[in-house]
Amino acid sequence: xxxxxxxxxxxxGTNGGEYGIRGFVRAYDAKTGKLIxxxxxxxxxxxxxxxxxxATGNDLHRDIAAEKAALAAGGDPFKTLGGGVWQNPxxxxxxxxxxxxxxxxxxDLYGAVRPGDNLYTDSLVSLDLDTxxxxxxxxxxxxxxxDLDAVSPVVITTVLGRDGKPTKGLLxxxxxxxxxxxxxxxxxxxxxxEAMVPQENMYTLPTKDGARMLPGANGGVEWSPMAVNxxxxxxxxxxxxxxxxxxxxxxxxxxxxxxxxxxxKVIPTEEQWGNVTAVDYNTGKIRWQxxxxxxxxxxxxxxxxxxxxxGEGNGLFKAYDSESGAMLWSFQAGAGVNAPPSSYSVEGKQxxxxxxxxxxxxxxxxxxxxxxxxxx
Amino acid sequence: MRRRSxxxxxxxVAIVIGAVSxxxxxxVEDKAALCGACHGQRGVPVxxxxxxxxxQQEGYLYLQLRDFKSGARSNEIMSRMVAGLERDxxxxxxAFFAAKPWPDTGQPAASEADARAAKTTSASIGxxxxxxxxxxxxGTVPRVAGQNEAYLAKTLADFRxxxxxxxxxxxxxxxxxxxADLVALENYLAGL
Numbered sequence: 001x002x003x004x005x006x007x008x009x010x011x012x013g014t015n016g017g018e019y020g021i022r023g024f025v026r027a028y029d030a031k032t033g034k035l036i037x038x039x040x041x042x043x044x045x046x047x048x049x050x051x052x053x054x055a056t057g058n059d060l061h062r063d064i065a066a067e068k069a070a071l072a073a074g075g076d077p078f079k080t081l082g083g084g085v086w087q088n089p090x091x092x093x094x095x096x097x098x099x100x101x102x103x104x105x106x107x108d109l110y111g112a113v114r115p116g117d118n119l120y121t122d123s124l125v126s127l128d129l130d131t132x133x134x135x136x137x138x139x140x141x142x143x144x145x146x147d148l149d150a151v152s153p154v155v156i157t158t159v160l161g162r163d164g165k166p167t168k169g170l171l172x173x174x175x176x177x178x179x180x181x182x183x184x185x186x187x188x189x190x191x192x193x194e195a196m197v198p199q200e201n202m203y204t205l206p207t208k209d210g211a212r213m214l215p216g217a218n219g220g221v222e223w224s225p226m227a228v229n230x231x232x233x234x235x236x237x238x239x240x241x242x243x244x245x246x247x248x249x250x251x252x253x254x255x256x257x258x259x260x261x262x263x264x265k266v267i268p269t270e271e272q273w274g275n276v277t278a279v280d281y282n283t284g285k286i287r288w289q290x291x292x293x294x295x296x297x298x299x300x301x302x303x304x305x306x307x308x309x310x311g312e313g314n315g316l317f318k319a320y321d322s323e324s325g326a327m328l329w330s331f332q333a334g335a336g337v338n339a340p341p342s343s344y345s346v347e348g349k350q351x352x353x354x355x356x357x358x359x360x361x362x363x364x365x366x367x368x369x370x371x372x373x374x375x376x
Numbered sequence: 377m378r379r380r381s382x383x384x385x386x387x388x389v390a391i392v393i394g395a396v397s398x399x400x401x402x403x404v405e406d407k408a409a410l411c412g413a414c415h416g417q418r419g420v421p422v423x424x425x426x427x428x429x430x431x432q433q434e435g436y437l438y439l440q441l442r443d444f445k446s447g448a449r450s451n452e453i454m455s456r457m458v459a460g461l462e463r464d465x466x467x468x469x470x471a472f473f474a475a476k477p478w479p480d481t482g483q484p485a486a487s488e489a490d491a492r493a494a495k496t497t498s499a500s501i502g503x504x505x506x507x508x509x510x511x512x513x514x515g516t517v518p519r520v521a522g523q524n525e526a527y528l529a530k531t532l533a534d535f536r537x538x539x540x541x542x543x544x545x546x547x548x549x550x551x552x553x554x555x556a557d558l559v560a561l562e563n564y565l566a567g568l
Binding site for chain 1: 501502504506542552
């Protein structure tokens, strides 16, 4: 994750969920560089509650007896369990808490060597900004064997709570294709959205020859941050529909090397596409959805003026009406627009800026441009 | 077969040690000259099953030298070559070769059918996610575009059998791909 500099601290996190590391988030003193605190994203006891369902109640098809036997034989796998943190935390200076999501367990697909819920992988986690002490967490997928982890950054906004009253909430877009809505106080799940992409055969276990399950391992929603229009109560997410098979293989860890425990393969004969989706986070309903020609990766921007901007792998950068989803404008950038747009003002004039660098994960045409537009 | 290639390598090494006995001022260049016995004094390896290392990614070259020394990657000749190298030597050699231009070996472009099959395979297992744009590699991930075809074939076969054991992730992707698709991929990459 890129550093977050806030209130005299530099926050960093590590990737490495594909390499058998033990993930962490750390705070350093911005002036001296001295370590202030360290939080291991994998606790010494990573076993959890032997949960058999995901956060939305879907059966995970775990063999708990086999996992317990593996735990008794090999012990807690916490030292090599992964748990990278891909994206920046959301910071709440009012409560002095940070919120971030933790990525997949290592190895991704081969769960037999890592018995237990694999805490805090695939989880929303909250810490105290000043001490790094644990506040709360919610695990989306205990003992994930599909790499359907939590990677898109958390958004803090006011949502309707379980009692129907406005409360401080957290939004996260999962690789599962759901937008999860949490209570910021205790991380608990208030609701989750309708699925933004097709979900099929969830959670069929990976096999030696490959089991088809949707979404594919890129999601749903990948690292792409969401945007929010608080006046409309809408969260905007970009989606991938990329059918894959999940294969499991017995693999030993080699320090510092890619360790997936199998492979995820795009099914070449199946159609792929993307979506731009507006989700009403107070009801979980999809308000509007626009299909794109390719799976979407990058980011999205919502302006107070009622516009939504996002780019595609084919180089098109588009503006939509934030309330209706009607496409209003597009620009061909010549390379994949796979980055979150941003907006700023100079002398009263509003600009929209975005990078057109392409994308390695989906192999979209590389470029080297940052392009700014005015809203005349 | 393995023993024969080992004997050939040892002979070449002996010749080169003689050739560089008049040491140059730069100790890295001295060591690099030894490498050139097999990997080519001008970057074109003396045999098609030996990898091109001129212009290869620096991080990748260092990690392979390290792994040959630790035994994580196994090769009779290379294990002997790196036995006396320290970390700084390996880092210097990696930087030295990474700074050289990638040689043109004149390998032919793949047939249309092979190119099509290779692109499908690459998109399916996601090669560019690590090997980057046009298979040029990045950091600790090697360039594979234009690599010697016989070396690519041997490497993928070794990943498949487990003879090459220093990257379980690569082994998994190779094992998840049919041998026919791997052949097409080798032809395609070599011809880039």
